Structure formats: structure tokens, C-alpha cells
Amino acid sequence: MKIDLTDTTSSRINAGLIEARRAIGTPAVGMVLTLVVVTDEGSAYDALKAANEASREHPSRIIAVIKRPGRSPRDRASARLDAEVMVGAEAGTGETVVLRMHGELAAHAESVVLPLLLPDAPVVVWWPEDGPDNPALDPLGRLGQRRITDAAAAEDPVAALGLRADTYAPGDTDLAWTRITPWRSMLAAALDQKHSEIQSASVQGEAYNPSTELLALWLADRLGVPVERKVSGGPGITGARLTTPDGDICLDRPDGVLAELAMPGQPDRHVALKRRETSELIAEELRRLDPDDTYRATVRFGIKHLVTHAAAEASPDPEPAAKKATPSARKTAAASAAKAAAESGAGKSGSGAAGSGKAASPS
Structure with a gap:
């Protein structure tokens, strides 16, 4: 069942969800989490399709946030909320709410999303395209126990990995990591x-x-x-x-x-070892909502090298980046030497990456 609401409010959307559940004969709520998808109009269809397929494994309330701040000062000064409420076959095994926020309201999306979250259930926030510089400090990111970005969608994937490492907070993850x-x-x-x-x-x-x-x-x-x-x-x-x-x-x-x-x-x-669809990646991330310490250690291990490599790409020196990497280290019995060897290994690990300006392909 689908209900369209124009120039509406969060309370009316909640009422629409209750009405839709009663209309299809499922008044009980059997969902385990809320998945907030922050996207644009062009990517909304694919993102919602992936989220709905993932909800077959993790029944959830999916809230898609589409911001339309407008271009002219008049458009930006106005504020309007339009919504689509989908329950039943059109929403997988849970519920889907598509929010289109116009004008000034687009800058305060968290105030609209907060009343729509499932009570006493985890919240996961996913940015299918370019995520914020610091997901944990983003107004919508603050609502989630887990925050999912995708470096492969960034203009410069290597720089995006460096940014993820520099701003990491417990609960952050990236689909580039899930793919491996x-x-x-x-x-x-x-x-x-x-x-x-x-x-x-x-x-x-x-x-x-x-x-x-x-x-x-x-x-x-x-x-x-x-x-x-x-x-x-x-x-x-x-x-x-x-x-x-x-x-x-x-x-x-x-x-x-x-x-x-x-x-x-x-x-x-x-x-x-086939390349997996986005829905499979999201389903994997929803299986665990605790911090991923291995991901944290990996991205932070490489942050110094990624920054150094970005500088090397900007240099006119034609010498290959692989030759500029730190010398190969040897393992020794001492723990400190093993640590040094690990850091030296990171120096070579990214030497084949190309420069910025081209989107990455999934693994």
C-alpha cells in the first residue's frame, strides 16, 4: 500500500504508517531497526531497491531523506515536506518512508527524521553517494549507532579513505571495506x-x-x-x-x-568469489551493529601513507611512486621491529593507486 502526503508533518506521516498497517491487516510492528538512507533524487531508486532487498534479512523501517534546498533565495526561504509512505509488498518486509525536504527544511533533516525512528531500536545511517566529511558529527549521523559510507562513490577514492581514517569514530564503516x-x-x-x-x-x-x-x-x-x-x-x-x-x-x-x-x-x-550487489553489502553491515575494530585499525594504519601518496601524485617528479615508498622491512623477533615492518609495508601497499578525478569500481 502506498500513501502520498504533500506539505505534511512528521505526526501525519506516523498516522499514515498506522493507517497503512491496519489497511493491510498487519497492525503489529515486527521490525528490528531503522535504516536512514541519505541520498539525492538521481540515486534514490537504486538505494531504496538495495535497502528493500536487505530488509528481507533484516526487517526494518527505511527512511529515505532527499534534500531539495532550491536554487533561488525564494526557494531556499520556503519550507515544505512531501512524503511517500509504503507498507506491504512495495516496501519489502518492513516499511518505507520517502521524505522530500524543500527549502530551509533541508538544513534541518534530523528534526523531521527523529520522530519517525522506531522506538528502542538501533538506527543505521547510510550515504550511498558522497558522505559527509565527518559522519559521526553530521546531524543525521548523530542519530545512528552505525554509519555507512562508500569511498568508491567519491571523486577521489584514495583521499576519501584518508578522510575516513582521519575522522573515524566507533560505529563508522565503509562499503569499500565490506567488499573485501x-x-x-x-x-x-x-x-x-x-x-x-x-x-x-x-x-x-x-x-x-x-x-x-x-x-x-x-x-x-x-x-x-x-x-x-x-x-x-x-x-x-x-x-x-x-x-x-x-x-x-x-x-x-x-x-x-x-x-x-x-x-x-x-x-x-x-x-x-563473485562481486556482490549493494543489497548484499548492506545486509552484511546490518548483521553487526558494534564497532568494527579491524576496519579502524586498517584505515588508521594507512592514513600516513595515503597522504604521502597524494602528495607524490601532485609532484612533477616522473619517478614511480612505488620506488618512492619506504624500503622493505624485515620481520624480527622484537615487537618494535615488527611494528616498524608493518609501517614500512603500508608504504608499499598503496603505491599503485592512480590520482584523483575518477570514480572507483566496486571490488
Whole structure:
């Protein structure tokens, strides 16, 4: 059922939700969270489609916030709220409210959203396109226990990762990080099968892909070895290689669907590693609402290198960035030396990234 409300208020929208539930015969509310989607008109359809599909796993109230401040002073001075209320088949397994805020009201979206949140339920805020510089301090971001951004949608994905690291607060996450979950799981499982010292590593993927950068930084942080970032034609991440004294552990995915895992002393095997839809990524993030400490450690591990790399890209020096990276470090028994090796590995992990001005592809 769908109800259109023009020049309305939050209280009327709540009344519309109750009316719609009664009309379809489901007066009880069985939703587990509120998902606030902050988007524009052009991206609203795809974002709502992904959110509705994710709600089949996590029944939720979806609130889409579309701001229309207007261009002329007259438009900006006016304030009007239009809404669409959808319950039943049109809203997945939960409820969907689309809010279009006109004029001055667009600057105070949190005052409209707050009365529509489910009582005593977690709140997740998602920016499908360019997120705020500091999601935790954004007026809408303050309402959420989890805040989801996507560096792949930024004009400069590498700079976006640096910004995420610089402004990180517990509860922040990014879909560029979510995209590498299968890669991290597969590589960790491979190391469980083959106990051997890792001497170095490399990650291959598209030049403007933030997920490739994060995978390289994660390996450098967790293994404490130098990691080389290589550029390929994609799609997304195309391979990861771990060098051991017995031979290389290779995970290659040239087509974005099926990967081949090669390990010393074992036959090669094919594993499913397809590139996932946005709805699957959102569903994964909704499974856990506690802070992601591994994501925090990874983005903060790479912040110094990402800033240094951005400066290197702006320099006219033709020497490749990979050669400007810090020298490869060696692992030692001392904890301090291992820390130094990890930092040195980060220096190489992003060396293959290209400059700004081009959108990234999902992993």
C-alpha cells in the first residue's frame, strides 16, 4: 500500500504508517531497526531497491531523506515536506518512508527524521553517494549507532579513505571495506591450512579501486610484511599473492566471478568469489551493529601513507611512486621491529593507486 502526503508533518506521516498497517491487516510492528538512507533524487531508486532487498534479512523501517534546498533565495526561504509512505509488498518486509525536504527544511533533516525512528531500536545511517566529511558529527549521523559510507562513490577514492581514517569514530564503516570480506576470509582460511612464514605480499586490482587499497593495507597491518600494490584492468580486485619459503599462495579472480586458489603442495582449486550487489553489502553491515575494530585499525594504519601518496601524485617528479615508498622491512623477533615492518609495508601497499578525478569500481 502506498500513501502520498504533500506539505505534511512528521505526526501525519506516523498516522499514515498506522493507517497503512491496519489497511493491510498487519497492525503489529515486527521490525528490528531503522535504516536512514541519505541520498539525492538521481540515486534514490537504486538505494531504496538495495535497502528493500536487505530488509528481507533484516526487517526494518527505511527512511529515505532527499534534500531539495532550491536554487533561488525564494526557494531556499520556503519550507515544505512531501512524503511517500509504503507498507506491504512495495516496501519489502518492513516499511518505507520517502521524505522530500524543500527549502530551509533541508538544513534541518534530523528534526523531521527523529520522530519517525522506531522506538528502542538501533538506527543505521547510510550515504550511498558522497558522505559527509565527518559522519559521526553530521546531524543525521548523530542519530545512528552505525554509519555507512562508500569511498568508491567519491571523486577521489584514495583521499576519501584518508578522510575516513582521519575522522573515524566507533560505529563508522565503509562499503569499500565490506567488499573485501570474502577476500579476507579466503586468505585467512588459506593461511590456516598452510602454516608458513609470510615474507611479502602483493595485491592486484583496478587503479581507482579503494577496496584494493584496503586489502593491501589490511595485509600489511596484520602480517607485518611489505605489500606491493599492482594495477590491473579489473574488474575490481583481481588477485592477491603471499610469498612463503615453500612457494606462493595465490588467489586470482580475473573475471569477477570465479577465483582460483593455488597453494604449495596442494592441487589448484576453484572457489566462488563473485562481486556482490549493494543489497548484499548492506545486509552484511546490518548483521553487526558494534564497532568494527579491524576496519579502524586498517584505515588508521594507512592514513600516513595515503597522504604521502597524494602528495607524490601532485609532484612533477616522473619517478614511480612505488620506488618512492619506504624500503622493505624485515620481520624480527622484537615487537618494535615488527611494528616498524608493518609501517614500512603500508608504504608499499598503496603505491599503485592512480590520482584523483575518477570514480572507483566496486571490488
